[in-house]
Amino acid sequence: MFRARLGVRTRILAIALVPSSTLLVVGVGAAAYLVAEGNKAQEWASQNRQVIPSTRQFLEAVQEERQLTLTALGGDESLALTLGPARQRLDIAFKGLMSGTNGVREVDDSKIGSTANNFIAVVAQLTQVRTAADTGQLPAADAYAFFNRLLDAITSGSKVIAATAPNAELGLRFATGLRLFLVDEAFSRSSALASMIIASPGPPPIPMEEFWRQTGFYHTEVTTLASSLGTEQHRSLQALMAGPAWQRITTMENALAHRNTATPTPNANHLVTQSGWPALPLTTTEWQAAATEVNRGLIASWLAQNEEAQTLAEAEAADATTKSAWAGGGVIAVSLLAFAIAILLANRIIRRLERLRGETLALADERLPDMMRRLNAGEIIDPDAESPDLDYGHDEIGQVANAFQHAHGAAVAGAVNEARTREGVKAVFLNIAHRSQVVVHRQLEILDKAEERQEDPALLNTLFELDHLATRERRNAENLIILAGGRPGRQWRNPVPLIDVVRSAVGETLDYTRVRVARLPETQLLGAVVADLIHLLAELVDNATSFSPPQSRVEVTGKVVGKGVVTEISDQGMGVPSAKMARINELLRQPPDFGLVALSADARLGLFVVARLAARHHISIRLAESDYGGVRVIVLIPSALLAQENVHTPPPLGAAENGSGALTALPPSHTVDPDPLPRAW
Template structure:
């Protein structure tokens, strides 16, 4: 805006300056009449007279050297050169160059060039290499240039002055024609006869001179009546005209002139001198007339220029004040728009994200911009900002509603999955067929994965999953719990995790986080490759590395993914391609966990999960039970399985081709005896391992307390019955449990028979 107004003002000022200069310069043209007269007219008139004299003497010298001596001719040439030098000096002055027009400067320069050619003419005359006709033509050249200069002086802005100036120039041109008649007839008289074409030339000159003289006198009658009367009554002109008529009538080629030399020279000199006086006097009169006219014109022009300047200044002031007011309003509008875009609208969105209620009227106060066009734009902006904030509120409410719907669906799905897992647990406990038990364990695994998907919805909705633990859990069991929620867990190798435990309050979220990363590693690597999971204590906490042997990711993708995890964007329903990363970022943010991806030296990708030091316990020490916010101890497990708060199921370590073991610390039940996933290390090497033996009916033996968490197993060994069991060998325990199972089956069979007999008796 400022630039445009400045450009407008500069162009307006430049236009005024140009117009003022052109106008004042035209007025100064009249004031420069005196400059033209003193620097061009007067010196050129003297030069013109001297050139005319030198032309006459040159013709006489060429005809008869006796009539004109070389000394006389040289003296005249000196006078001509002096007049030419004075003309050059005055016509080349800076004052005249500044006042003259381009056309006048060009004609003055042409006159200088014609004067320079006189040297060659004079040499030719001295060498008698030219006749009198060519000599006359050579002198006519610079004289014609002088008259062209005179006509350039007549371009004045005052019409009457310009007309009078042209009249005087015409009168002076008539004088030049008389001078040419004089030079021609002087040569004829000196030669004693007319040449072949000289009679016709003389007659033409007389006709031209009479015509120019008559026109000049008619133009002088009104503006210069004194001059007109003087010319009308001039005896010298009358005598000259009489001689001209006589020569024109009686002159013949080859004959003598009908007038004598002295008679002609006397008449022509008198006429020339009179015309010279008339032209000089009239010129001075015109100069005097031009001065007051020029002053009046310049005064009017200056007045108009001053008024124009005042108008320009007023326009500048008005434009500046108006522009400032406009710019001030526009800046206010811009600041309001920037404040809305950068502060108020993000603040409203942030407050809405925190669940606060927002008053649209209070957050979008109307701004006053006046009743003009910008005020109307401001009113439109008020509507825009109110609509923007209202839309943000409605969108936040819509997002909250969607989150509530997701949370409700997730809670319902979670409840159903919990009930399904409970039912599966009951079915597993009473099933004895190995094949059916295997299928039940697979369904158990699918249900566990379904629970993770439901928890994903809970995380996306902004809530927290319900799983929590009252005791710390060994890190190896946390990893195994994550494997229980991965479909292709058999491809995962668990490296030694060390004697480190995880606080119970972070167990559920860490299991979920690791499950998402392990699932991602397994899904994006070839089926014949293995995924390694290992962990170790580092300076800032505990680091878990998940490494796959897949195709890997580009440096740009790794950077974008790490940025997305470190600074998760607002959840958008349209960006469903990488919901797992969003879940991981939210879970990591909740506990201050750092997750980063890097290129693996094997060509795949390595995910590094850095647990902060305040979440890990080194050395396998047990912590006291964690309390809830109400001061009550959290529910926990009594075995190796990890129990949910408010849910009956648990997460356990997976086994090959069999879904995790039952989820609650209930009485032992049959279990297929297969080794844990490849690479798993038993954190308690003293605990008996499962036996590969089978009962006579084909069912595998189950080792008591084989699936308890290390801390819980340690508690069991330290209990009342621990002393008795420490001395039993694994084989003895297997026999005892086999006998217990056989007795249980016999008891159930006999009870069924008794019930059947009683029904028959009834």
């Protein structure tokens, strides 16, 4: 039901626009998503780059407090005054880092959410760790592990950034930055362990293996990593490794490793520690200065690599955003172009279909009815000339047009053949009718002669009955002429009184003795309509006597009205159902084609003949219910058929009355039929 309400335009547009709309929605959605993701990536890189300074401050503060805390736990109590300011710097750096990472988390918290939460949980233990360290209740290994966990957050964050990089190049740069950070963290851990080892009067609280592992890692990693850095950073790292600070640190680390493997010699001729260990090549101040210089150099290399990667990530994100926007614009443009093409093609198809519909409707509503009218008028029609030229190409619409053209041609050919057949049937009707008229006319002439010579009343009555039957036979012949579209041969030149016309019509009926003609107005009818009106009234009176009881009477009355003269024929029969009466009135008002009447299951040729005669002279006939339950036929003869003089005119020469008082002889004045005319009854 829903599909039936859709027009062709809607269906064509739906076929074309639904895929285009889907493409548009998907394309725009994908482009919008990519643009949003590109903007998010750009903002993410920008926020990460902005948090680099606070990250550096936090990194340096943690490394400093870690080194001072391990040194103090190792036995050096002179760092109490230095440890307080270091802790304050760490607290300030932590607040700055958290403030800086808020922007990163607002952009996308899914990448660092768990890492940040773990980091905050670890920092929350910082106060307890400091209190335990000050009271001597915190083992050095636990302090070392705690501060390492603080900086593991930077390691985890760097791993997340490297893993979620948009391309391999950025991933490699972030991975290189992470390696630089691990190199610096390993150096810082080794420096913190070295400070604790130096301050310890005996074996260090943390095994020397950790010191050796951290020292070996950053030495090996920095040598490997230097070759994978950019030119500027590679030069800076090489300069740091070739510098005196790096050399001092290396010498100090070798001395610490050698001292922890040697036996204490308190009486040797060189510097020794309070515990008897050999003196180190650098003083604590010199070593710390060198360590600070190397640590800052490593941090600078890591930050430079990280900032370069973040800048490149911003550029990549901006480029991806631009490309996504262009791709979205391209999808929109393609979709709009598809829309325009679909609408254009749909409109072209619709215009062709509308033009085809207009031409086919013109064929069905105008040209074909006009051709039928011309055929009914007797014109000769050439089917080829009437065939339309529906040229719509060779596609499906053109094929439909050709089908319409063939159908119209077949209809025209069929109509022409039917018209020829009907003309042939009419010719047969006319021929039979004329032959019958000749026979009946000769029969009536013989009967007239016999009636003139006969004086026996019984035989004369028989001759009158034969005369009456011959008159009815003549009416049947005239029915054939009317059905064939011709005109009866009987015609009158002068006006005839209405009473004479009615009596003549009654005389042509079978049961004329049952008909009672009341007083009629003294009105005369034009001679040209007398024959047709006699025939019309005779059919109606005959119909009234046929459908009423044999003992009942049929009354014929008349009166003058504003539009002419009304003649009413009333019977006392069973009547006609209202639906059937309505159909009969419609037939009398507008007679159909005779072919339809002949094919009808309820065909009454008499009513059709009456309808044809009434339509010929614009006489109005209507059936209604009579006062006795039967049928009353109202015949309105228009004023145009009445003679101007209402003076009673005697019947034409040869008129006579039969025993019932009906007019039985009205000789014709002239005829269009070449055969002799019978008398009028």
